[in-house]
Amino acid sequence: MARYRIKAVAHMLGIRPELLRRWEQRYQLFAPQRADNRYREFDDEDVQLLRYLCQQIAQGRAIGELAAEGREALLRQSRVPVAAVPAAQPEHARLIDALLAATCHFDKYRLEALLTEGAALYSFTTVLTHIVTPWMHRVGDLWAAGQLPMACERLATVVISQRLLTMLQATVPVAPAPVLICACPAGESHTLGLLIFAYVMQQAGWQAYYLGADLPCRDLQYACQQVQPALVALSVTHTVDQPHCLDIVRELDARLGGTCPTWVGGQAITRYGASLQPHRVRLVPSLEATQALAAHGESPRAAESQAEAPLAKDTVRQ
Structure with a gap:
């Protein structure tokens, strides 16, 4: 518990x-x-x-x-189950639409109030999975299409990230807990999907060391030497091109793959995964897939022997 x-x-x-x-x-x-x-x-x-x-x-x-x-x-x-369970999905949609409208209007206080409303109705994990994730996908789509200023996208990201960091720091994991290191490799600055993953995994009984964006491989290696993690989870969302993504995975494979289970997911892995083919680092369909395996008590090393699943999109697009 x-x-x-x-x-x-x-x-x-x-x-x-x-x-x-x-x-x-x-x-x-x-x-x-x-x-x-x-x-x-x-x-x-x-x-x-x-x-x-x-x-x-x-x-x-x-x-x-x-x-x-x-x-x-x-x-x-x-x-007692609520009688109007089918109304849950429209309620999710209402909150998503309201969050998107508040984002477009650059309304920080409305964003905070809507997230608080969602947390009062559902578990925080449900809010993240069914409300925050689709909301941030839509924010990312609008920004990519040039229909939303970067300031609005940044405000949405900061508001939910601050709440997640507070939850991650204040949540006490069940002891003894396996250690999980979560980070983005050097050059990667998109952290929200990884932060959601770290929080959900900590709720599942892991001790998450969330190290954020743009962490050089040598420093990631140092962190692994200090805490001997049961799993390293990395997110690569945006890279300039396929060769750059290949260089990232090759360095991770050389430095980390032989020391502790290392799984890499994200949209860049989805795009270029078929051409990467690391020897020791595992490419996962998404950080959600890692979460599903580890949250159900699956050993990272045991999962290494499973057949690879098709690659899918990362948790949050931004």
Whole structure:
């Protein structure tokens, strides 16, 4: 079961930390545990309960009325499937359209409010997969077509990246956790898909070392020597041309492939993958495919023996 610091829960649900503490003291519906480092940690049930409370309050119920029902009754109610499940997809579409409109209007506060609304309705992973990813695909398409200023695209990227970094830093992985290094090789600056991947993997029980953009191979090699990762995941989204992509993969293959499992995905790998053919580094269909294997407990080395799947697009296009 995942553990979350109070700051992470506040960001997920759009609740002020002071309000969370007040609810805890007054209604005693949850009792976050103190970790060895003295941070207060909420578990998955606490987050589920808080999300349900937010939904009910948004529908007009009072917190005191809800608290009177007790924790166990509220948890049971939160697990009851919503009758109008088919309406979930239109709701996703509404939020995506609203986020896109706020992006086009360069409205930071509206973006923040919409992301908070989504987090109150769904798990943060669902928001990332079904709302943020298609939204950022559309932002990238508009920017590439010259229909959206770079400032608008950059604002959208920064708003979601800041929220993701906060969540990644505040989320406590289950110990002992296998180490995962996430980075973009030298020359690669598009990090959002990789950041989403790092967060989702940490939720699945990995300890993610997110190293960001433009990391030279020698420094990536140093990081591997320091922490001995169970997996290195790299994203190559945009390269100038096929030879450049080939040079990147060859260097990774020579420096890292023999020391620890290294998987490389991204749109550039999708475009040029058939011609790359590394000896030790594995080209994956997408970072989503890596996530699906590793999140279900698959050993990176065991997965090396599987047949290669067709390459697909990376998580987020930008």
